[in-house]
Amino acid sequence: MTAAREPVLTSGRASLRRRIDHGVKSLxxxxxxxxxxxxxxxxxxxxxxLLPILIVxxxxxxxxxxxxxxxxxxxxxxxxxxxxLSLHLxxxxxxxxxxxxxxxxxxxLKIAAVSTVLCLLIGYPMAYAIARAPSGWRIVLLMLVxxxxxxxxxxxxxxxxxxxxxxxxxNHLLLSLGLIDQPLVLLHSNFAVYLGIVYSYLPFMIxxxxxxxxxxxxxxxxxAADLGSPPWKSFLTVTLxxxxxxxxxxxxxxxxxxxxxxxxxxxxxxxxxxxxxxVLWTEFFSNRDWPVASAVAIAMLLVILVPLLLFQRVExxxxxxxxx
Amino acid sequence: xxxxRPFWLFTALAFGYAFLYLPIVTLIVYSFNDSRLVTxxxxxxxxxxxxxxxxxxxxxxxxxxxxxxxxxxxxxxxxGTLAALTLVRFARFRxxxxxxxxxxxxxxxxxxxxxxxxxxxxxxxxxMVGWPAGRGMTTITxxxxxxxTAFVAVVVQSRLSQLDGxxxxxxxDLGARPWKVFLVIILPIISPALIAGWLLGxxxxxxxxxxxxxxxxxxxxxxxxxxxxxxxxxxxxxxxALATIIVVxxxxxVVVAGWLLHRQGRRRQS
Numbered sequence: 001m002t003a004a005r006e007p008v009l010t011s012g013r014a015s016l017r018r019r020i021d022h023g024v025k026s027l028x029x030x031x032x033x034x035x036x037x038x039x040x041x042x043x044x045x046x047x048x049x050l051l052p053i054l055i056v057x058x059x060x061x062x063x064x065x066x067x068x069x070x071x072x073x074x075x076x077x078x079x080x081x082x083x084x085l086s087l088h089l090x091x092x093x094x095x096x097x098x099x100x101x102x103x104x105x106x107x108x109l110k111i112a113a114v115s116t117v118l119c120l121l122i123g124y125p126m127a128y129a130i131a132r133a134p135s136g137w138r139i140v141l142l143m144l145v146x147x148x149x150x151x152x153x154x155x156x157x158x159x160x161x162x163x164x165x166x167x168x169x170x171n172h173l174l175l176s177l178g179l180i181d182q183p184l185v186l187l188h189s190n191f192a193v194y195l196g197i198v199y200s201y202l203p204f205m206i207x208x209x210x211x212x213x214x215x216x217x218x219x220x221x222x223x224a225a226d227l228g229s230p231p232w233k234s235f236l237t238v239t240l241x242x243x244x245x246x247x248x249x250x251x252x253x254x255x256x257x258x259x260x261x262x263x264x265x266x267x268x269x270x271x272x273x274x275x276x277x278x279v280l281w282t283e284f285f286s287n288r289d290w291p292v293a294s295a296v297a298i299a300m301l302l303v304i305l306v307p308l309l310l311f312q313r314v315e316x317x318x319x320x321x322x323x324x
Numbered sequence: 325x326x327x328x329r330p331f332w333l334f335t336a337l338a339f340g341y342a343f344l345y346l347p348i349v350t351l352i353v354y355s356f357n358d359s360r361l362v363t364x365x366x367x368x369x370x371x372x373x374x375x376x377x378x379x380x381x382x383x384x385x386x387x388x389x390x391x392x393x394x395x396x397x398x399x400x401x402x403x404g405t406l407a408a409l410t411l412v413r414f415a416r417f418r419x420x421x422x423x424x425x426x427x428x429x430x431x432x433x434x435x436x437x438x439x440x441x442x443x444x445x446x447x448x449x450x451x452m453v454g455w456p457a458g459r460g461m462t463t464i465t466x467x468x469x470x471x472x473t474a475f476v477a478v479v480v481q482s483r484l485s486q487l488d489g490x491x492x493x494x495x496x497d498l499g500a501r502p503w504k505v506f507l508v509i510i511l512p513i514i515s516p517a518l519i520a521g522w523l524l525g526x527x528x529x530x531x532x533x534x535x536x537x538x539x540x541x542x543x544x545x546x547x548x549x550x551x552x553x554x555x556x557x558x559x560x561x562x563x564x565a566l567a568t569i570i571v572v573x574x575x576x577x578v579v580v581a582g583w584l585l586h587r588q589g590r591r592r593q594s
């Protein structure tokens with residue numbers, strides 16, 4: 001009996017030992033490494049990205065106070081055993097009631113939407129032309145689109161001040177051509193804000209458009225032409241629908257940052273070009289009202305969340321699409 | 325279709341590139357203008373470059389920005405690569421959605437929100453644990469790392485997902501440990517993406533005004549902050565000279581890097 005059971009037992013022990021060995025090994029090389037790889041960026045983002053936003057949310061529910069830091073605490077020991085939790089909703093009510101904030105939000109959305117359409121109108125023909133250029137040229141043309149994006153954003157906005165200001169180059173040119181009698185007010189206007197946003201964000205529109213247009217199967221157009229479709233109709237029924245993912249991606253890449261833009265409305269805009277990013281900046285730096293600035297930020301995040309969720313749905317559909 | 329190139333496409337390209345480059349070109353031209361006024365051409369001169377090189381405030385700000393940008397780019401490349409590895413290679417783990425969302429969030433969050441939230445966090449932390457004591461270079465660097473990591477992760481992620489998994493499998497079958505596979509196989513292949521990510525991180529940090537303004541403290545003035553305050557006063561020829569230098573340096577870097585990557589890609593193909 002015992003002699004018969006002995007080998008089974010040892011083989012069981014050996015396999016157990018192998019398993020333990022394997023476990024230790026995988027912990028030492030694979031799993032531990034894997035845990036570290038995940039943990040490092042995870043911890044960083046939790047601490048420096050998610051936590052700060054939760055803090056903003058918390059401070060948006062407090063009141064401005066003459067203290068350091070300048071807001072009231074949310075949790076407070078009132079007496080020995082009473083912890084009071086105060087949620088001050090006044091900041092949000094204030095945003096809702098004060099026409100300035102509503103106007104700023106709506107104006108930001110309007111400026112971002114119009115700029116996005118303008119970017120699309122200028123960017124689509126460019127992306128189309130680049131995608132249909134000889135393949136040797138494409139990389140050069142694309143590089144020329146990307147290059148301004150790498151040079152300083154602030155400096156590109158600054159370049160327009162020199163062109164647009166009252167005694168600037170454009171006015172100078174128009175005056176000397178005799179087209180106008182006195183300088184036009186170009187700088188510090190909504191016009192300048194649109195110009196600045198379109199100029200700064202145009203590469204973000206062109207790149208995704210190019211990516212979808214260059215992948216397109218050109219034989220589809222040939223087939224359409226063979227079947228007697230005029231070029232404009234082929235464009236509307238074949239090219240445009242196929243490039244729709246690029247249109248959506250490009251539009252969001254322009255629209256979302258444009259909504260929260262601060263530098264452009266501040267440097268190029270006038271008193272009437274109210275944008276929410278600028279309102280937040282003023283609220284924080286000039287009025288030193290941290291709770292209201294926080295409430296503005298939270299409301300801005302909510303506004304941006306809507307197109308984002310839309311984008312994610314489109315992305316998901318694209319990545320799960322088996323035809324790609 | 326490819327043989328015939330309609331005239332209007334050419335026009336669209338010419339108009340588009342003129343729009344993109346005309347402001348930059350006028351900026352460069354007027355940096356060599358002897359006159360202080362933008363509209364008056366006072367003859368060719370390099371005096372603004374001379375004044376720029378003697379401007380201690382700008383030079384100090386430049387040095388601070390370069391240090392922050394280099395440190396930021398290095399940390400962001402490490403974190404971004406780890407984040408990309410996690411997203412591409414470890415497809416399944418709990419709270420993956422949260423992680424993916426956090427990695428991508430800075431790409432679409434307005435800078436004012438990133439800046440405000442980072443500052444409020446630093447203030448809260450200082451209150452609770454006494455660190456960071458005051459704000460300055462360290463806080464700017466940390467805030468920059470947080471938002472540039474997202475950009476590096478996108479660049480590395482696209483490279484990693486193109487990677488052929490069979491190479492790794494072969495190395496594992498031959499007994500290579502995971503970290504060795506990473507160092508010997510994955511790292512060399514994704515190195516162009518790492519370089520691109522580092523350069524992107526460096527540029528984004530050098531360029532950032534909004535986040536730095538929020539989390540900066542007394543004595544820590546970065547280059548964009550100096551440019552911004554001088555631009556608010558109006559057009560200044562010194563800023564033109566500075567802009568020209570930045571444009572020339574960046575363009576050279578981008579063209580050289582693009583050419584190197586292009587050559588490397590071609591060599592790999594052949």
